[in-house]
Amino acid sequence: MITASHPRAEGGGLSGLLLVALPVALLIWLVLWPVLQAVVGTVYFPGKGFSLSSYAFFFTDAYSLRNLWLTLWVTALTSALRVAVAMPIALYLRFRSGSIAALVQSLALFPLFVPSVLVAYAFIRVLGPNGIVDTVLVALGLPKLPTPYLTPAGPIIGLVWEGLPLTLLLLLSGLGRVAIASVDAARDLGAGGLTIFSRIILPRIQSSIIVALAFNVLGLFSAFTLPYLLGPASPEMMGPYMQRTFSDNADPLNATTQAVITFAFCAAFGLVYVRAIARGRRGPA
Numbered sequence: 001m002i003t004a005s006h007p008r009a010e011g012g013g014l015s016g017l018l019l020v021a022l023p024v025a026l027l028i029w030l031v032l033w034p035v036l037q038a039v040v041g042t043v044y045f046p047g048k049g050f051s052l053s054s055y056a057f058f059f060t061d062a063y064s065l066r067n068l069w070l071t072l073w074v075t076a077l078t079s080a081l082r083v084a085v086a087m088p089i090a091l092y093l094r095f096r097s098g099s100i101a102a103l104v105q106s107l108a109l110f111p112l113f114v115p116s117v118l119v120a121y122a123f124i125r126v127l128g129p130n131g132i133v134d135t136v137l138v139a140l141g142l143p144k145l146p147t148p149y150l151t152p153a154g155p156i157i158g159l160v161w162e163g164l165p166l167t168l169l170l171l172l173s174g175l176g177r178v179a180i181a182s183v184d185a186a187r188d189l190g191a192g193g194l195t196i197f198s199r200i201i202l203p204r205i206q207s208s209i210i211v212a213l214a215f216n217v218l219g220l221f222s223a224f225t226l227p228y229l230l231g232p233a234s235p236e237m238m239g240p241y242m243q244r245t246f247s248d249n250a251d252p253l254n255a256t257t258q259a260v261i262t263f264a265f266c267a268a269f270g271l272v273y274v275r276a277i278a279r280g281r282r283g284p285a
Contacts, residue, residue, distance in 0.1 A: 174208025
């Protein structure tokens with residue numbers, strides 16, 4: 001029986017390689033090859049040789065560094081807020097059922113089907129200058145609310161709302177590995193909610209939290225629509241900064257340099273994601 005399984009295993013391996021051949025070829029053609037071209041195009045110049053002048057300019061330019069710092073800050077804060085908001089909802093949906101839980105899940109997943117442009121428009125109409133909140137406050141004789149529109153808080157609020165469904169689904173996937181029986185047993189032994197979460201639930205969903213954070217970082221670092229429509233003009237996040245450098249300033253070299261730097265940060269977090277997935281496939285040590 002063991003000998004007979006070898007040809008089958010070899011055939012299965014060949015079939016598997018054939019199945020992934022096309023996606024891998026598309027990945028190389030549409031992602032890796034353009035990235036390689038971008039890297040080479042920013043360090044090698046025909047007739048002039050190799051030069052790192054564009055990277056030296058970026059890391060010595062105060063405005064570029066402010067934009068990078070703002071992007072890092074918004075990405076870190078938004079990622080943390082998404083997980084912090086989604087975690088209680090995920091715990092509720094995992095251990096509760098019924099019509100109320102179904103309604104909560106529907107409301108939590110609703111942003112998944114709303115385009116970013118509509119999110120920005122709704123944000124401006126509600127929290128923008130002279131928006132609905134301002135109108136209500138004035139009608140009640142209360143002071144006007146300082147609007148987060150065109151401040152760093154603007155894209156953070158919009159991005160948290162937009163990315164909540166995906167974060168929630170990732171956390172729910174991890175919570176599926178938590179047995180309700182083990183939680184009930186710990187509760188019967190007198191364990192409180194915090195103890196159950198820290199001793200039973202959290203160790204089983206650590207990889208899911210890492211995956212959720214990595215996904216958020218990869219999406220947020222190069223986000224464009226909401227930072228462009230809701231964020232400040234200066235400093236600005238890397239997405240709008242790259243677009244303005246390329247189109248408004250007609251400077252493709254520096255725009256490509258900014259893209260390569262952005263890709264380098266995303267690749268680092270992508271490595272964290274791959275390691276978390278590999279650890280999850282191996283199972284608990």
